[in-house]
Amino acid sequence: MQKEEIISTEKKEYTTLNLGPTHPATHGIFQNVLTMDGEIIVNTEQTCGYIHRAFEKIAEHRPFYQITPLTDRLNYCSSPINNMGWHMTVEKLLGVDIPKRVDYMRVIIMELARISDHVVCTSVIGVDTGALTPFCFIFQQREKIYDIFELMCGARLTTNIGRIGGLERDWNDEVYKKIREFLIEFPVAFQEYSNLLERNRIFMDRVTGTGPITAEMALNYGFTGPNLRAAGVDYDVRVTSPYSSYSDFDFNIPVGTTGDTYDRFMVRQGEIWESLKIIKQALENLPQGKHFAEVPEFYLPPKEEVYNNMEALIWHFKIIMGEADVPKGEVYHSVEGGNGELGYYLVSDGGRAPFRLHFRRPCFIYYQAFPEMIKGSVIGDAILTMSSMNVIAGELDG
């Protein structure tokens, strides 16, 4: 029998591989169609929109206070930051003076949310490298943060915390107790968790130099948050344009150098320590006073007032029916979310609902750099890059 002719190696054939949409390693519902040359990724085509819920359209048909639950579902790992960002945007439009106490309470809530967000991200990097123990260990502490949220507002994950103009209720003694307990217990547990990963030889070999990005490239792609700081740019919305009295607190901005997975991991780890510092300062200096601002046209009056006071009843009806007057104009407000600058561009024409509301979702913006970051690497590295960028499907699709 004649031997088969050997085909020239010049002619290459590529394999197409679907990473997602429902793949356990993508941590969310989005798809990457990879073109593979053997083990090496040659090209990536991104597809998203699997959980697109058209929040920007829904928001155009809802009164302002009903938009808060929508923002919960953007980055569901740190819902309170999204809620606060939205409240502050509306307050900016209305020109409301917020009492210091509300600012400080918001800062505590936001920093707790940031810790829970970063803890998920860093521990999941561990899971993707094969270290499941730190993940299970630190999730116990994350539960404690959710317990605090539950005491504050009744919900754990999608919190809908706070109202336009303040917080829905003042904290009870149990909340203070829990936060103080958390501030004592968490650093111990977190240090133990850090020891498991930070200088772990296997972990470091796996993540150092994986999925790097230069500072210039990161800026060009519109990176923000920990991913930009890992590349060496010290941009943090909390410092560059302080909101909610962040300028009162003393904290550092951890910055990386090479923008690889290890830097992204370490920046997040560092930020958790800084968040703890901020919470401690805010709790120590928490001013006395009211937990809401004087905006009767937006802030729901207490129930006992509604039943006994005519003005309060009128306001209650006006707010619930969405009849409150809003000034015309447009504002852009951004907060430092778990993943970066979470911006709200709100255009109001004076109606009961926003004329146009755009969410600047950090995940959506930096997800587009993903193909370039993983080009020429292997699939295992692509998974690590994705989890260290912390792409969250809810924020990606909006």
Added chain:
Amino acid sequence: MNNEELKNSITQILPSATFDESGEFMSVFISSEELLPFMKELRNRDELFFDYLFCETCVDWKDHLMMVYFLNSKTHKHNIVVKAKITDTINPKIESVYDIWKTAELNEDEIFDLFGVTFLNHPNLRRLFMPEDWPGFPLRKNYVDDNMIEL
């Protein structure tokens, strides 16, 4: 640079630009045809050097569409908002800024998907969220859907 200085340098680049200083950031109004050369100047001039496009979106004002670009300079620490007016609402077209800021790629895909604005010279313009054959553009004000309920 403060707003006055920004105004002067921008007027040198484009004399027809108009300004609005009522908001937090200064807005510059231009027409959609002038966009690309104007943006290139904003990016490349040393005294302006807007190297960071941090938000790009579109607003449907019923009789015209308004593209909104939020620009920031990391070196000079100043911001402006460029607003490009597209008068043709039936078949809206504008140049893509992908060559200047790569972050525009998915943003423009999203705007194309939800507003129907076609971006010229975009590397991969596609419907990002909606199915390919979806009728209409959901974020346009004239979009109707029977399942949409006013609350």
